[in-house]
Amino acid sequence: MKVTKRQAKEIRSLKRLRDEQIDLTDVPPLRNWNQAAIGKFYRPRKKSLTIRIDADVLAWLRGQGRGYQTRINALLRETMNGVRPSSVKKATKAK
Numbered sequence: 001m002k003v004t005k006r007q008a009k010e011i012r013s014l015k016r017l018r019d020e021q022i023d024l025t026d027v028p029p030l031r032n033w034n035q036a037a038i039g040k041f042y043r044p045r046k047k048s049l050t051i052r053i054d055a056d057v058l059a060w061l062r063g064q065g066r067g068y069q070t071r072i073n074a075l076l077r078e079t080m081n082g083v084r085p086s087s088v089k090k091a092t093k094a095k
Helices: 005-015 055-063 068-082 085-093
Strands: none
Touching: 055 068
């Protein structure tokens, strides 16, 4: 979505104001949070890196269709969120 010149000017003027100076009277109050999606708009910062993966693992990931890098990230995040800190220490000491 492209911002018009008028919108850009308004954004610049709003940036100069403190939060309490911005008029929010035209914004309707949100009363029902039942349908709110936690983390829907959260996008963690990405870092580029080079990683060596076994050829058969990479073939399996790519064989599932487009988005294999996203799947790698999801698998790593799922593991990260499900692993206890003590088991991570044991795995790194084994090397």
